[in-house]
Every structure is written in structure tokens, then in C-alpha cells.
Amino acid sequence: MLDADLAHERVYVKGLYTRLDELREEKRTQLAAVRKAGAIGSIQNISERDAFAAMYEDRLAQLDAVEDRLVFGRLDLDGGESQYIGRIGLSTEDLRRLMVDWRAPEASHFYQATAFDRQGVRRRRHLILQGRDVKAIEDDVLDAEMLADGGAHHQGEGALLAALNSKRTGRMADIVSTIQAEQDRIIRAPMSGALVVQGGPGTGKTAVALHRAAYLLYSHRDRLKSAGVLLVGPSSSFMKYIERVLPSLGETGVVMSSVGRLMPGITGVPEADARVAALKGSQRMVGLIAAAVANRQRIPATERILDVEGYKILLSPRQVRRARDKARATGKPYNEARNTFVKILLRELTEQLQSKVEASGSGNTTDRSYLAEDVRQSRDVRVAVNLCWMPMTAEKLVSELFGRRSILDSVAAGFTEEERDLLRRPVDAPWTEADVPLLDEAAELLGELDASTGHEAARRESERRRDLENAQQTLANIDASLRDQGIDGVVGAEELVAFQQEQETRMTAAERAVGDRTWAYGHIIVDEAQELSYMQWRLLVRRCPVKSFTIVGDIAQTSAAAGASSWGRALRPFFGDRWTLEELTVNYRTPSQITEAATRMAAAAGLVVSTPKAVREGRWDPIVERVTPAADGTAGHGDGSSAVVRRLLEVLPGELEAADGGLVAVIANGPLVRTAREALRAAYGKRVGSGAGSFEQDIVVLDPREAKGLEFDVVVVLEPSALLDHEHGKVGDLYVAMTRPTQRLRLISEGPLPAGIGQVAAGA
Numbered sequence: 001m002l003d004a005d006l007a008h009e010r011v012y013v014k015g016l017y018t019r020l021d022e023l024r025e026e027k028r029t030q031l032a033a034v035r036k037a038g039a040i041g042s043i044q045n046i047s048e049r050d051a052f053a054a055m056y057e058d059r060l061a062q063l064d065a066v067e068d069r070l071v072f073g074r075l076d077l078d079g080g081e082s083q084y085i086g087r088i089g090l091s092t093e094d095l096r097r098l099m100v101d102w103r104a105p106e107a108s109h110f111y112q113a114t115a116f117d118r119q120g121v122r123r124r125r126h127l128i129l130q131g132r133d134v135k136a137i138e139d140d141v142l143d144a145e146m147l148a149d150g151g152a153h154h155q156g157e158g159a160l161l162a163a164l165n166s167k168r169t170g171r172m173a174d175i176v177s178t179i180q181a182e183q184d185r186i187i188r189a190p191m192s193g194a195l196v197v198q199g200g201p202g203t204g205k206t207a208v209a210l211h212r213a214a215y216l217l218y219s220h221r222d223r224l225k226s227a228g229v230l231l232v233g234p235s236s237s238f239m240k241y242i243e244r245v246l247p248s249l250g251e252t253g254v255v256m257s258s259v260g261r262l263m264p265g266i267t268g269v270p271e272a273d274a275r276v277a278a279l280k281g282s283q284r285m286v287g288l289i290a291a292a293v294a295n296r297q298r299i300p301a302t303e304r305i306l307d308v309e310g311y312k313i314l315l316s317p318r319q320v321r322r323a324r325d326k327a328r329a330t331g332k333p334y335n336e337a338r339n340t341f342v343k344i345l346l347r348e349l350t351e352q353l354q355s356k357v358e359a360s361g362s363g364n365t366t367d368r369s370y371l372a373e374d375v376r377q378s379r380d381v382r383v384a385v386n387l388c389w390m391p392m393t394a395e396k397l398v399s400e401l402f403g404r405r406s407i408l409d410s411v412a413a414g415f416t417e418e419e420r421d422l423l424r425r426p427v428d429a430p431w432t433e434a435d436v437p438l439l440d441e442a443a444e445l446l447g448e449l450d451a452s453t454g455h456e457a458a459r460r461e462s463e464r465r466r467d468l469e470n471a472q473q474t475l476a477n478i479d480a481s482l483r484d485q486g487i488d489g490v491v492g493a494e495e496l497v498a499f500q501q502e503q504e505t506r507m508t509a510a511e512r513a514v515g516d517r518t519w520a521y522g523h524i525i526v527d528e529a530q531e532l533s534y535m536q537w538r539l540l541v542r543r544c545p546v547k548s549f550t551i552v553g554d555i556a557q558t559s560a561a562a563g564a565s566s567w568g569r570a571l572r573p574f575f576g577d578r579w580t581l582e583e584l585t586v587n588y589r590t591p592s593q594i595t596e597a598a599t600r601m602a603a604a605a606g607l608v609v610s611t612p613k614a615v616r617e618g619r620w621d622p623i624v625e626r627v628t629p630a631a632d633g634t635a636g637h638g639d640g641s642s643a644v645v646r647r648l649l650e651v652l653p654g655e656l657e658a659a660d661g662g663l664v665a666v667i668a669n670g671p672l673v674r675t676a677r678e679a680l681r682a683a684y685g686k687r688v689g690s691g692a693g694s695f696e697q698d699i700v701v702l703d704p705r706e707a708k709g710l711e712f713d714v715v716v717v718l719e720p721s722a723l724l725d726h727e728h729g730k731v732g733d734l735y736v737a738m739t740r741p742t743q744r745l746r747l748i749s750e751g752p753l754p755a756g757i758g759q760v761a762a763g764a
């Protein structure tokens, strides 16, 4: 019976792959046909033909991306029918359904049904694939009658445990085959409004965020097609860690960005000084940037005499003030309001010039347009107008604000001398993550520099429409050309419409949004959201005016100086009370022994942590050891690094063996990171990666900030109390470090051990 079941599933799964291959072949034929049609000259515009080719390539890539574990589940339902659940929906040519997309409403039973709430499911079956073959099947029988029938059912380690125990590769994998009920409910939650997903370490917040992005795109494709989804994470190495998950779910249209890259054209590096990060993240910056913008509109102290073609005309402070007030009253951003300001002044100056010319009795007094042009061209006038209201970019405004003492002093009256010192930076210093929202704030107030922005946008829009019309025409040509060759219906009318929409999507969400600061996304998903400052929140809400957000994080893990200490406090300014909270309560990453040690440490340090229940027990207890200072007095950094690093080198072979081909991370703070990395490089060469983002190696050395959101088979923490005491690390840093391992944790300390952490003899 068991073998017969397995054999049956193998045949069925083989059929699914055959269908997948057929679809791929179909797309390949279409691709070839389009290319061929182009080659015989019936297509005028080669770039359009390439766009069609790109569409088919895209579809092919999507079909290729779902190859691995194409199908993973089967439901046997009360009515007697079965449903297979997989990465995409598949049907036969005559539209008989073969497999349901995991995101379809009926697939939710696969994740949600329990013996108490069967939802019409008699049996849930996990199909465990190896390549295209079914390696094993595991059954959850939910229907008591079916159990009582006494039939043989497939048992195993459990698909979930097998996934959790698998080795880490340095890249996050999807969890589509083992999404748990509490996670599924969040993934499928309604899209509108702000949903906060709070969960302790390892509860699958990141996994849920990514699967939710895929789910929303599937179930709200119409709405999100043109607006797009933005996914924001803490760092570029974190983005690299998660970048393969969405493609493996067949979704490539999500815009992913780290917080440092939210302003097009700018890459903000991490802010090294926590005090600067805290200050630049605070609400006070709103007023400061506004003052800096206002400061660029100046009223001259005295009248200025301007030369226009030999005539002397006057620019008075009163005139400038009047023009400024009128321009401001338009409510337009600075650069756009400047147009009004300039227009008013030029008109008044032209009137003056006209009177002068008329009074002098020479020249053509009737042609005002010549006079207006003379005024506009006058160097004196241009300089004077610019001095009163300079055209300004966000970069120039912010770099001069923080780079020029006189400017900062003139607008930062509410800031202490010490605070001003923190804000100061060289004009050419690289932008930091904390600067990005300030640049965005400035850009918002300044508006587009190009006065013809409105026209420019309209021009782009009409260009886009024209492209689409051309594409439509081209498609008709292709169709005709194919019919001439006796090939019919390869590119049909429906496909044409779909293509146009997709072409639009491709251009809008994924590409156009990235380069457009004013893009309004349909939904934003933020991971590690506890780290965001007020100013970062402000920027994000600007990117999604309908405030449709999924906000994922753990308040207890905050380490950013400007990060949140409570969701309510962080979100109230932007969402009021209109946000809902969901909690994830099970830790899928860290074995129970390690979770308990981390929780004890946090409790002893007075940190309120969310303590998710570990789903599995580990093979190893955490190892905590104190080393004695180096007898030869070589403790180079005065922080015991030498003895600690020496011990690290001793224990590493054992840890690598325990990791058994998985990843070992060494987490430390400050100079110890470098010392440890150098010592390990000397011993292990290229196997040692330098911080986050280099997980191709099997040993990585990084600080807790870089480790945030990541996970490793084995973690060795050096000098844990230094992570605890670190000036701005808060207890969160050590807690983050201790909750990264999936298998094993070792702490090596020369200094005193943090309270709540037991100690075993060195060499354990």
C-alpha cells in the first residue's frame, strides 16, 4: 500500500513536470516565432520586437524558477477529490486543473486545516522531492474515520523539522511547503491598512514578509500591477541574503531596497556614530530642513541698483518680499514656487525699464517683449534674483547645511552647540543612511529643479502611450506575418492585451519606480522595522500615501540608536491607532537550549524580550567559557582579545566539524572583529568572509549589526559582555548574536560573563 502510494505520486508528479516542460516549450516556440517574424522584415521596429522577446524570456524564466520542488502537497477532500498544491497553478490544455497555486484561496487549507478544524480536508500529504522524483511522502490524517480505517499512513521526520535541520547556505530559502498556520494567516491578511507583525527571533518574520509579498502580488495583481510593491530591509547584505526567495516563488516584480538606498541615485553608508544617527533620525529634523529651505530665500537688506542695457533700475527689499510672499502663497515646492517669484520680479523690473526707456525718449518703447528679454538676459538681474531665491537641489541644500558652519548656525537656533557639532560633516563626505531621509525631506520641499517638470512628465507619459500603440501595431504585424507562414494563433489578441499590461508593469513597478522618488507604491513591506527612525518612517509613508503596509520586526531586538522602543510610539505619528498587531510565537531557528540561555541573559539584563517557544530541541547545550588573560602579556587591545582569539583558534576546528559543511559565524564588537578576522584568515585563508554579504565562505566574522536578520549553523560570540556594554549596542546586540544559530552556540569571554549565562569549564 505504502509503495503503491509512492508509485502513484511519482507518476502524478512526473506528469506535472511534463506539463511544465510543455509550457516551457510553448513559450520557446513563441519566442522563436517572434524572432523569426522580425527577421523576415515584416516588423518595422526592432526594439519593439526585442520587447516581445523579452516578455517571452521573462515567462520562460518564471517557468524555470519553479523547477525546484514544483509541487509539495496534496489534499484529500471530503468530496473524494484530491488537489495538488505547488508553486504555480497548472492545467491541462483543455483546462483541467492539475495543480493549485499555493496562494489560491483553496490552497489555504493545506496550511490551516487541523484535526479540530478540518476545513473539508481528510488528509494532508507532504510530497518530498529530490530533483523531479518523489523521495518520500508524509501524511497528516485529519479525519478520524480515515484513521480508524486502519490504512497505512506515511510518517517521517516531519517536513518542517527536516527543513529546519537542513544546513544553511548563506542564502535564505523559501518556506512555501511548510508555512505554519499562524504564519499563513498573516501572509493572507487583507492588504489595506497597516499590519504589524511582531515576533521574537527566528519566528519567520522575514520568511512571512517575503511570502506575503508574493501572495499580495498574486491576489491583488490588478491593483499592484501598476503601483508595485516595495520591500525594505536593513542593509544591502540582508537584501542579498533574501534576494533569491521571491524569484523562487515565481515573483520578480517586487522592488527591493535597503534603507540606505531609498533615495534614487544615493547610496547611504551605515552611520558610524549612534548619536548622529539618533539626532538625524529625530522629528526635530523636519523643522531644521524646512528652516534650511526657507533660509535660501533672502530679502536683501538694502536696495540694489541693477544694470540693464545701460539703464539703471532698482530692486527694493519691499519688492522682493512681496514677490516672495506671493510665490510662497502658491503652496508649491521651493523650486517650482521660484518660477512665480522670478516671473513677478521680472515683470516689475520690465515695467521699470519701460518707464526708463520711455522717459529717455529713445528706443522702441512699444515692444515690451524685447524689454522683458533684456531684463531676463541682464547679468545683474540674474545674480540678484538668484541671491534672493537660488535654484537648489536636495544634495546641495543638505551638504551645505551640515558642511557650512554659517548656514547651520543661522538655522539651527534650537540645537545646542554639541548637537550642531554632531550634525556637522565635510561637504564632500559620503552620504549615510541617516542622511537619506533628510535628503528626501529636502527634495520634497524643494520639488523638481527643472521648471518644466510638469511638461516633462506629460511628455514621458505621451511617449509611453505612443510606445504601447506602436507595440500593438507591431504585434498585429507579427500575427499577420505568422498567419502568412501558416502559423496561427501563436500570438493572440488576449495575449496582446496581457502583454501590454505586463509591459506596463515591467516598466512601472520594477524599473520606473526604482528611479522615481515620487513613486507611490501600492504596498510597502518593511523588515526589521524596529530599527527605523522617525525620519525613515516619514520617508516610507511618503512612498505609499494610501498607507498600505506590512511592518515586520521585533521591538526587543532594536539596536539602532534612532530605532523604536515601542510600536505604538513609533507608528502613532503616521498611522494613529489605525494599525493591527499580529504576533508570531514559535521560534523555528534556534534550538530550545539556546533560546532559553538567550532569554535568561536578557531577563537578567532587564530587557523585555519576546520569548518565542522553540519548535525543536538541539543536540548541543550552549557552551560558555571564560579564558584567562594571556600569560605573555600580548593582550594587544587591552580587551583580552588575544586570549579570546587564541581560544577561538583552538575551538574552531571542532565547531567546523559540528557545522558539517554548514556555516560558522564569529560575532564580536569593535576592534575584536578585525583581530579575529585576521587571525582566522592566517589560519583558514579564503574560507573566511569579511562581514556580511560574503556567505560563499564557510566562516564569517561580523558584528551584531551585520548579523541582524541572518542565521548560521554555528555561532561563536567573542567577549559577550562587550556586546552588552557597548555604548549604543543595548542588550539587544548580545541577544541578537545569541539567537542567530540553528545548531550550536559558544561564548568565549575573558571579562566577566553577563548575568544569567551559566558557565562551563573552558575546553568544554
Ligand SMILES: Nc1ncnc2c1ncn2[C@@H]1O[C@H](COP(=O)(O)OP(=O)(O)OP(=O)(O)O)[C@@H](O)[C@H]1O
Pocket: 160, 163, 164, 173, 174, 175, 178, 179, 180, 183, 199, 200, 201, 202, 203, 204, 205, 206, 207, 208, 554, 588, 589, 708, 709, 710, 711, 739
Ligand atoms: N514554516 C517554516 N518552515 C520552514 N522553515 C521556517 C518556517 N518558518 C521559519 N522558518 C525558518 O526559520 C528561520 C528563521 O526565519 P526568519 O529569518 O524569517 O525569522 P525572523 O523572525 O525574521 O528572525 P530574526 O528576527 O531573528 O531575524 C529561517 O531559516 C526560516 O527559513
